[in-house]
Amino acid sequence: MTDYANLLLDLDADGILTVTVNRPAALNALNQATIEELARAVQYAIGTPAVRGVLLTGAGPKAFVAGADISEFSALTETTGHTLSTRGQHVFSRFESCSKPVIAAVNGFALGAGCELAMACHLRVAAENARFGQPEVNLGIIPGYGGTQRLTHLIGKGRALELLLTADMVNAAEAHRLGLVNHVVAPDQLIEFSKTLLKKILTKGPLAVGYVIDAANAALDPARRGYEVEATHFAACCVTEDFVEGPAAFLAKRPAVFQGK
Ligand code: COA
Numbered sequence: 001m002t003d004y005a006n007l008l009l010d011l012d013a014d015g016i017l018t019v020t021v022n023r024p025a026a027l028n029a030l031n032q033a034t035i036e037e038l039a040r041a042v043q044y045a046i047g048t049p050a051v052r053g054v055l056l057t058g059a060g061p062k063a064f065v066a067g068a069d070i071s072e073f074s075a076l077t078e079t080t081g082h083t084l085s086t087r088g089q090h091v092f093s094r095f096e097s098c099s100k101p102v103i104a105a106v107n108g109f110a111l112g113a114g115c116e117l118a119m120a121c122h123l124r125v126a127a128e129n130a131r132f133g134q135p136e137v138n139l140g141i142i143p144g145y146g147g148t149q150r151l152t153h154l155i156g157k158g159r160a161l162e163l164l165l166t167a168d169m170v171n172a173a174e175a176h177r178l179g180l181v182n183h184v185v186a187p188d189q190l191i192e193f194s195k196t197l198l199k200k201i202l203t204k205g206p207l208a209v210g211y212v213i214d215a216a217n218a219a220l221d222p223a224r225r226g227y228e229v230e231a232t233h234f235a236a237c238c239v240t241e242d243f244v245e246g247p248a249a250f251l252a253k254r255p256a257v258f259q260g261k
Helices: 032-047 078-097 113-120 135-139 147-155 157-166 172-178 187-202 206-219 226-238 242-251
Strands: 007-011 016-021 053-058 063-065 102-106 109-111 123-127 131-133 183-185
Touching (some): 007 032, 016 032, 016 187, 032 078, 053 113, 053 187, 078 113, 102 187, 113 131, 131 172, 135 157, 172 183, 183 187, 206 242, 226 242
Parallel strands (some): 063 109
Antiparallel strands (some): 007 016
16 A cells, blocks of 8 residues: 555544545545546455445545646647546546445545545535535636536535536535535544444445445446336345344344445
């Protein structure tokens, strides 16, 4: 976990992997190297049994991620631009499809790719000083890491188009009102609150949690049949040890202890 130049990874005793984007001098802007490190980090989270959930945040008091790294934009061609967009979409989708819960702890600016990264996480907790926006049209470009799609899904087309077309930033309270974030907390409570939320999910049946994530993703994927996915996952749960433990614990009036089996 030490061979990252632009991320900090920390795995705690509860199985929470905190991934911190660590380029504070550039407000944690995502250059291509950082996108590749995020790809490695999410693969590590998926493939490491000791990791039970992921918290994603940014270094420093000012920014979660202030966008893609604008200094890398001038070299783009139609071909490399398409590659950059599809690669970023793929990496962010890995967070979204991760069967372990992923929470964005948004500690400041979440602009462009930063807003897109937060939206690829399963839940978002914002510090009161967080700011959200998709300012790409200010630069003569559009969001390329899923922003036009996920923002539309999360807050509805009319509200999404206003943010996408005006490039306006919204504060945390407005982001909450729009449904873009789940909670708004004081900056000094952000990590603790986010970890408490994650730990609550970690007490649930891990297989069921993963299936819920996948079924919710299927609801918004035109290539999949969401109700059929739900029924298939429901059926799979029926033959797990967790589904023996859950009802047994309920009837015995004790907390369930799930094994993820
Ligand atoms: N890419 C590259 N560098 C970035 C960046 C980005 N997306 N966002 C901020 N930075 C850099 C700045 O260039 C500056 O570097 P410098 O100190 O070497 O000059 C440093 O981070 C601090 O940013 P600064 O603009 O001085 O901070 P600010 O508090 O005045 O403004 C923002 C903060 C977020 C409003 C402003 O940085 C901004 O608008 N950033 C770009 C946001 C954006 O358009 N993102 C989408 C990109 S597609």
